[in-house]
Amino acid sequence: MSNSPTSHLGMSEILDYGSSLIKSAAHGSHASISKSYLLSVMKNYLSNKISYQEASDIFLQKFGSAHPIEKLQEIVNESLILTPIPAPEDDYMQPKQIRYWSQRENTRLMAGVFLYGSFDWSKIAAFVGGGRGRPQCLQRWTRTLNPSIVKDIWTPEEDKKLLSIVQQSDKVSWTRVANFMGNRSDVQCRYHYSQLMKNKTSKISSPSPITADYNVMPNKPPQSPLAFYNPQQSFVMPTYEPKRTVPAYVPTVNYANVAPTANYPVQVVMDPSPLTVENRSPMAVEAFLSCFQ
Incomplete structure (x- = not known):
């Protein structure tokens, strides 16, 4: 593995990452501190113009937290380790298995971008190691680690x-x-x-929503048959003709000549049709009334 380059080609990318750290860690009264000032402290640290301790003290005093500088220190320390991460022993046996990125791999990928910029992905993949190829490193950066990627709701x-x-x-x-x-x-x-x-x-x-049209009369509910009745018009009641008429048999009896104690049976065979005079035939009515004469 060649020595680390004297100039860090990915300085701007790592400063963008530092800017995102400042934004996420801003809190309380320290959030009003100039962001450009904090970025200048980061740049001086990455350029070896000030030590980590000096940068950390400035962040603690001015910003209230040294977390952004601590994350940058991890990247700087990883960039000094030239030996790549060893590839897993069973990596060649399961080439199609999804293997998630570890925190060490993420940090080393950021260190590779810090050294070689975000263009030479062959060198970055060789620096990262761990069996990660050029396409994997490129996709991991462009889809996840790149600080310029906005993850908010689309406008x-x-x-x-x-x-x-x-x-x-x-x-x-x-x-x-x-x-x-x-x-x-x-x-x-x-x-x-x-x-x-x-x-x-x-x-x-999708169909358009149904809106009320007040110019159209609504459907009328069904009306009762009584609504069609007009008392001014003549109305003829339909006649009822029984299906089966059985004339009543009434014997002719002079009740004046019958002794009170006589047991003379009187039977009246009635029509099984409805027991109303109006619904009987004339013959049945005449026979019925003759019983009372």
């Missing part, structure tokens, strides 16, 4: 910019789209664009 302006970039591309390359966006990764751009298209399709396919 309407970003939506318009993303749609414009994609529409102007004959063949969509999400890496190219991410480069034009500047602050979003290729994965973010691809996923967010698919969400925008999905929302657009759902709005087109």
Whole structure:
């Protein structure tokens, strides 16, 4: 492994990382301290113009926390270790297995960017070791560790910019789209664009909401049959014709000549139809009334 370069090509990237540390650690009255002043302290430390202890004391006094300088110290110390991380013994046996990045690998990747910048990924991958290849290191940086990547909610302006970039591309390359966006990764751009298209399709396919139209009379409820009755009109009651009529048999008896104690049976065979005079045939009515004469 060659010696560490005399000039750190990734100074600006690590300062951006330090800026994000200051932003996340800002709290209380110390949040009003000039950010540019704190960044100048970081730059002096990374350039070996001041020691870590001096930078730490300044942060504790002016900012109230030395956490940002402590994180930068981890990167600086890792950049001084030229031996890469050994590759796992079973790495060649399971090439398709997902292996998550450890904290040491993340720190060493940041140290590689600090030494070689964010362009020479072959040298960075060789510096990191651990069986990590060039594509893995590049994707880890551009999608996760790069401090310029914004992870907040997309703004309407970003939506318009993303749609414009994609529409102007004959063949969509999400890496190219991410480069034009500047602050979003290729994965973010691809996923967010698919969400925008999905929302657009759902709005087109969904029916429009039902609104009340007060110029249209609502449907009337069903009316009762009595509503059609007009007392001024003649109304004829339908006649009832029984299906089966059985004439009543009433014997002719002179009740004046019958002794009071006589046991003379009188039977009246009635029609099984409804027992109303109006519903009987004339013959049945006449026979019924003759019983009382």
